Amino acid sequence: MGAAMDNVLVRRIGSVIALDGAERDVLARLTAAAEAVPPRTGLSDDGDDGTGPVLVLLEGWAIRCRSLPDGRRQVTDLVLPGDPVGLYGGLAGRPGEGLETLGPARVARLDPWLLPALLHDRPRLALALLHLEAVGTGILAERLFSLGRRTALERLGHLLLELDHRLERVGLAEGGRFSLPATQEVLADLLGLSIVHVNRTLRQLREAGLLETAGSGIVLPDRPALARRAQFDDAYLHPHGLSPAAEERALERLRAR
């Protein structure tokens, strides 16, 4: 059980629903066969039989990105430890979208058809995975908002607060302190800004006393103030959908069949 508690996937899913011992074991076993991945390595184009991989990131960070022939690049998603990637990879491996590690990482490869099987054997876990996927879509939509309607400073502040929340959930951030292993170029491609402007905006945040940096170390000394400045509302990270009552109802329906 100690081992299961240390598993990031267990922590991630455990932040959504309460897990019992058997469920922790299933998750721990799923991610037992982890494999080390070197920095800046692509992970997407190596599906065994064209179905594409389904992965869980256990350590390190990764990005999802698309590029244009003329060099323009957009990072569409940051993948953090404990995040499952491409849950429906086998159903729609998004073409042109690459998955790439930022630093050294550890990854577990899952059966692409895990979800249907899990819905049968462990419906609570399957529902939790669908929940995670829905939260991911919400994060994507919120980033769309940032790129469409927020200023550079708001975008950056919003991102930092989002990361703080997401990392805290898996025990990788505490009191507004965490490590951000991404270059300013990655941040620029994530936020739709130029590298230069990311740099200036970071300085602005520092001068406003809302950010401290030391290498890859990040400190947010006054999160409420930053949230006000960046129009950040964490509601989109904690959807209310999976209430115990609703969950129980869903499971009833499944069993009734």
Next chain:
Amino acid sequence: MGAAMDNVLVRRIGSVIALDGAERDVLARLTAAAEAVPPRTGLSDDGDDGTGPVLVLLEGWAIRCRSLPDGRRQVTDLVLPGDPVGLYGGLAGRPGEGLETLGPARVARLDPWLLPALLHDRPRLALALLHLEAVGTGILAERLFSLGRRTALERLGHLLLELDHRLERVGLAEGGRFSLPATQEVLADLLGLSIVHVNRTLRQLREAGLLETAGSGIVLPDRPALARRAQFDDAYLHPHGLSPAAEERALERLRAR
């Protein structure tokens, strides 16, 4: 069967997998109880028991959007006829995200727990629905790319071509002609531009001979040229994931349990 053929949901899902008669019937029955919705009506905040609605748009257009207290608004998604909305609504009703009809619409309300039940009874339909959801996420990611890295003209051209493709799939566009029942304000909020600039950019497209407009009528006289100008590649709309072979394998696994 004639009735089933006329059903937009049947056409939409039929563009993903080949449907047999029984499956068409199931889909037709699911969307039989349609309800008329007036223009500019919100559809999101009326979940029966907090689980939120799961809808299929049968006629008319709708938008998904989020707003900030200061009035800034971002349209995160355009919902077209045949598109299911909030497939996991019961799992994660994205808070702060409203669904609103543009013109008069017809909508079918579904059981929020349709998906698990369908996975058991009609796994092929369930897989197709998951596929649709994945395509939707791909569209979201592509729009993120637009807002982050494309110019106003590219964004608009890209959107028009995307709509042409999506509408053609359900028989609502032909030869680059379709109806776009959205004001320039909606387009602006969708593309992260100001109304004024949307207007100017539309003029630019018209002057370049890439667009003709007449009221809500849209004509794209030279789609290849527009695609070149807007860096449009339709691959993201036709993911390769659901090959007949992969589908068969998935179904085998489901049955084996």
Next chain:
DNA sequence: CGTCGTGTTGAACCTTATCAAAATATGTGG
């Protein structure tokens, strides 16, 4: 010790936003 990736800063430029106002639909009540 030189090279490469990353971070940092300045100055000129440009795309797009904002403000303002007119022209054209669209709708509504009498």
Next chain:
DNA sequence: CCACATATTTTGATAAGGTTCAACACGACG
């Protein structure tokens, strides 16, 4: 069916936020 009010489209002038180009600093690494 008209007259009015309202929403939408269109155009001009000005300003801001962000990009681009250029140069330099710094540390890691062979």
